[in-house]
Amino acid sequence: MAVERFLQPHASSWMANDGKNVDIAMSTRVRLARNLNNFKFPYAFTEDEALKVDKEISSVLLDKGNELDYTFSHISIEELAELQKEILVEKHLISPYLINSHHSGSVLLSDNEELSIMVNEEDHLRIQSLQSGFQLQQAYKIANELDSLLEKNLSYAFHEKHGYLTSCPTNVGTGMRASVMLHLPALTMSHQIQRIIPAISRLGMVVRGIYGEGSEALGNVYQISNQLTLGKSEYEILQDLENMTEQIIQQERKAREAIALNSPVVLEDRIYRSLGVLTHSRLLTTEEAATCLSDVRLGIDLKMIQDVDMSILNELMIFMQPAFLQQYADKPLQPKERDFARAKLFRERLNKNGINSEGEDLA
C-alpha cells in the first residue's frame, strides 16, 4: 500500500536540521487554499461531487507532477486505519480536519514529504509545502510552482476583486498561510513572550503554541503566521513575516545571552537535569518530554551539550506522540503505558548515540 513508506519512523526532509537560523526557527510551512470553479465547496457539495473533485485533482497531479521532479503517492483517507491517519497527522502531513471529514478526501504526498496536497479538506485543494529551518521564500516557491502547474489543467474559483475564493472568509484573496515554527525558550523563561505576542497580532500576524491556540506552548515551540490574506501580495506577506521572524530570532538570541550571563549555573543545571530525565527515566509524559526536549535543544544551541544530534531531537518531537508510540510498541497503549513506551523510546534513541550509555539497562 502506498501509505506504508510515510508511516515509517523516518524523519521527513523538513525535519532535518538544516536551513537558515535552524537553531531557533525549526521549520517553515506555506499553505495555499484553492477551489475548483465548477463544483460546490466542501461545506455544500455531495459525496458524488466530492469523488469527482478528488478524481479530477488527483489525476492531474499523478499525471503532471513529474514535470516538477516530484513523484506523488495518492492516498485515500477512508482506506486508512485510524492509527495510520493519526500518524500522518502527527507528522503534519495531513490535518485533523481531513480525517474527520464526512466526505471522501485524499492526500497526495511527494516522496520526500516536502509537499502534501490535501483534497476535500475545508477547500477542494490545500497545497502544503514544508521546509526545514527558516525558508519562507523557498517554501513558497515550491508551493507556487505546483499551484501554477495545477491551474494550467484545472479551472480555479477566482474573482477579480476577491482573489482566490475559499470556504472560509479568513482565507480569501491569496489563500496563503505561511508560518514559521520557532523555539523560544529564553523569551518564555524571561516572560517577554507575553509582551511580544500582542504586538505581533496588531501587525496582521498571529502567534500560537504548537498544540492549539491560547494554551501555553508545549516545549516552548511557537508558530508565527500571517493572518491577512487580502490587500497584500504573497510577496509582501512573506516579507512582513520574514522581517517579524528575524526580529523575534534576534530577541531570543539576546534573551539567551542574558540568561547565560546572569544565571549560568541555574541554566546549566536545568539543561543537564533535563538531559538526565530524557536519557534515564522510565515514565515520561508528553509535557515532561516536551519541556526536557526544549531544555536539551537549548543546551545544544549554547554548546553546553556537544554529543547529541539535533535532528534526533526533531524526530523525537514527532515520534513521541501517541499514534507513533503505538506503532512503535506494535499494540494499542493506554496513556500510562504510553508514558512507559515514550521513556523507552527516548532512552533507545538518545543512548544509542553515545551519551551516558554506560550502565544503561535498555531491557
Add this chain to the structure above:
Amino acid sequence: MICDQCGERSASVIVKQQQQGQMVERNLCHICAAENHSINIAFEQDPLAIHQLLSNWFPNAQASINPVRKEIATCPSCGFTFSKFLRIGKFGCASCYDAFSPQLNEIFKRFHNGNIEHTGKIPASYGTTLKIKKEIEELRKQMQISIQGEHFEEAARLRDEVKVLSAKLEGGIQDGS
C-alpha cells in the same frame, strides 16, 4: 451566597459536575471557578471560532434582506442563505461571493485589517485581461498625481498609454497567453 470552595468570596458561578454518576451542583466564586479546570469541558473547544465571531459581529442577519425585494439573500447555486453563512462561517460555493456581495466588504474588512481587495497572484488564464485592467488603474492614478503636480506632458504621455491599453482590452486579446 458564599463560595463552596474557598468559603470567603461570594459565589457567582454555578458549576454542574458529573461525580461518580451523580450530578453535583456547586456555587463558586469567579476565582475558584477559573481554577477549577474540569469546568473547561463545558466550554466549546474553540471559543473564537469564525462562525462565533461572525454571529457576534452581525447578530441578526438583517443586513441580508434585500430592501427592494424584501427577501433573504440566497445563493442560487448552492442554496446557502446569508444567515447560514453567518451561522457556520463558511461559503458554500464560488457564487456565494456574488450572492452575498453587498455584505461582504464589511466582513472582509474585519478579518483583513480593513482590506477588501486581492492584490496578489492571478491565475494565468485570467491573467492577461486582469493585468491590463490593473495596469490601466495604476496609470490613471499616476496621471492624477502628474496633473496635481502640473506635469502635463507626463500626464499626456500616461493618457496615451491608457488609450493603447484600453484599445487592447476592447479589441480582445490576440495571443490569449
